[in-house]
Amino acid sequence: MKSKPGYLVLVLILIISYIINAQTVIQKHLTVNDGLVQSQVTCMLEDRGGNLWIGTFGGLSRWDGIHFENFHTQDGLPSQDVRCSFEIQDGTLLFGTNGGGLGIFDRGSFTILDTSDGLPDNTVRTICQNIHGQIIIGTDRGLCIWQKEIVDTMSIPKKLRGPLITSLSLSPAGDLYCGTYRDGIIIWRSDGKLEYINKATHDLPSNRIRAVMAAGDGKIFVAMIGSGIAVLNNKKKTLWNIENGLPVNSIRTFYQDREGDIYFATLGGGVALYNNGQLKFINKTHGLANNTVWSVYENKAGQIYFGSYEGISIYEKNRLTIYDNAVGLTQNIVTAIEQGQGEEIYMGTYGGGVNILKAESISALSGLGERNVWCISSIKKDELYIGCDSGLFLSTKDALRKLHDKNGLPQSDVYAIHQTRSSEIIIASYDGLFRLRSNVPELIYQDTNPRRSQIFSISETSNGDILLGTRSGILKWNNDKPDTVSVMQLLKEHHIWSILQIADGTTFFGSNSNGLFILENGQLDTLTTKNGLSNNTIYGIIEDDKNYIYLSTHKGINILERKNEIWHIRHLGFNEGLPSEECCQGAAFRDKDNSLWWGTIKGAVRYNPRRELSNSIVPQVHINHIWMFEQEISLPENGDKIEFNHNENYLKFNFIGIDLTAPHKVNYRYRLSGIDKNWVESSRRFVQYTNLPDGQYLFEVKAANQWGNWSKADGLKFIIQPPFWKTWWFILLAIAAISISISLLITYRVKQLMAIERLRTKIAADLHDDIGAGLTEISILGEIVTQVLPDKTDTDVSGMIEKISLRARELIDSMSDIVWLVNPHKESLFDLIARLNDVFETLLEANNIMFNPVNVEALKKVKLKMEHRHHLYLILKEAMLNSIKYSKCRKILLQVAVNIKSMQITLQDDGHGFDTNESHTGNGLRNMRERASILNGKFSIQSGKMQGTVIRINTKLTS
Known part of the structure; x- marks a missing residue:
């Protein structure tokens, strides 16, 4: 009692x-329609990677915000019936099952712990960790301690080794509360002692415990099977059941969130x-x-x-609350929202009049019937102005009456009502601008352009000017000239639904289909869907107490935040809880508690921006799949590299940034070292690369939440091996093989050249020794025969003998040239000039001609090929012979100019010279030109009568 x-x-x-x-x-x-493995959800856990694990009676699901991955017994799960879950410090996940033991999920696969491993029973209902870091497992036959493959029951007090454990809860003091099926609650104190809470000790209605929770404030909450709840606070006890207010007596579990x-x-x-x-x-x-x-x-973001x-x-x-006809609205299309002088909220509807929300109870304002309401204004206490499709109404405590102009005529649609700073009430209607004087509407302005007379919104600026949004531009009513309304040239032809000026003077104009116009410091900027808006029709603009700008549109709510002079935009839509994304014009309101209200075609929305989920929690980004062509590659552990062959260079990376609160609003940046110079931004969760060259790579990806806050990057290292012909060992072998081949070729060539040189030496020696000696002998014998013949020997015989001797001497000279030419020791340009000197020495002395080769010692290092020497020698020989025989010169000068790739030989005499324009029947000049051409050189001659002769030969230098 x-x-x-x-x-x-x-x-x-x-x-x-x-x-x-x-x-x-x-x-x-x-639900199962989204991919959940089964409908009856028994336990949930968000792991440190951001995934949500969901245990059910029919398997286990892992949800990353986008996809469900489901696990069954065929995937290693001990039983389809999962009852509890727990994550230990190293990321290993434990799942208690009904009849299958404990499932241990580590590195992508399950192992099973059951009675064969020492588990007291194969039904595991609860898991927790004590203050000593030990994992305590509650089964249908008592507790045990699990420490990585070891099951310890001996450290468990005897009283806790047998009973069916239904629930475990660790108190802030470190005491473990163990709920049992028949024995009430057994408290395993941190000092090892046991205490009891049951029918006998605390007069509990039942010892059959479903759940127990040690709350942060010291209260103990006990759920008894079929017997309601007991709340123990020190020695005080409170019982709750269906008889004193609980909806049912069966409480399944307790949970305390971070706010208590x-x-x-x-x-x-x-x-x-x-x-x-x-x-x-x-x-x-x-x-x-x-x-x-x-x-x-x-979860970590605060969602329950x-x-x-x-x-x-x-x-x-308390973030989003929906009011629709299911909770009492007369109509779902909410077209106007206003707060009264108290806490009540008025909601105007399309076809349902005005609804009043007071103390969370909704009632209809009588008298309006099924009228369409466009605007509501609570200017005075107990007075409510209501703009409808048939004029303006005033609701007071006593009555609802329609306001007429002084001629008694009703007005048309009234879209906005505003009280100025000077306490004047003005009305925007379909037929112009009105003011109220003693609750009588008076026309202020009506434009000759009927589109400009259709006024939908009113906004008062900081200097008291009134801006009016019309179907054709913006009107400005100057407060200093109350009877003058002017047309602003700004946005003159645009349909303007809404206007807002904020404290710094920035003015926002919401248009019908052209986005948001922002007037700041005289500059007009525009935001549209190209900049991130969800829709270009802006029905309403409001500002919250933290200076965020909210736009109600044809497609949800857009939230604008200024960051570094850039507008960052995020959205509220159907996925975030809006009953409909289609908002209604004029139904945007901020109440006294700074909650924001919007009207949609499926009810009114109250949004508390202070209850917005934390923007500091960035997505957990993971590279979850890699594909080589169409084959999935196992991801490495511990940051190891993946190695691919040179032709395995078509790779696709799948990744995900896990944000359970707004999974479809995650954006990504990725880059592949050596390929992407900068981060690439994308909303897609994959990227592929083709024809990657061999090398070492690092693929990185990071993710941003809807507020634009970026996570750290997840990375994957891999190597594409070069083809075997690019490997170090192949290159080394190739270099060795090429080196050996070159060495053999050089050796062979050297041997060949040495053999040729020996042959040339032998030929020169043989020509000199054998043929030369024989020709000399013939010549000498001819002379002897001539001398010993009688003086009266036949003249013909004597002449023939002289010809034989002369021809022999000529052959000796020619043979001497050949011997010099093939001699490998006579290959320099110096040797060529020395040969010329030797050959013409006798003739030069006989004709008293001086031969002067200039700086010939420097030419010893200039080597010439045999063919090159042959043609040069014959050219110079012919030229010197002509100078000696015909020019009557006294001096012959030979100069050689040599650079890296070419040389110029100049032969000059001081003889009589000749006219180069006259024709010459000899072959000497023609032969010299032809030989110079064979050498790919140029031959030139310069001469004139009594001016001497200069011959120049320009040719490439070959050795």
């Missing part, structure tokens, strides 16, 4: 809690959210997929996952 007042208060709290939750707070779900809120997952009653003694219920009427909830989990019998429902606490 003592607890009745407490029960009564609790009942009232729970009833109130039910009432205030007439709203949709869950908009996103994960505690969630009760129930079997049939949805989720109860407990905070500071208050309960708030979340069930199917609020968007929960199913009222039977087995598990609750908070409810694992139910119909998949996962994603709850973003």
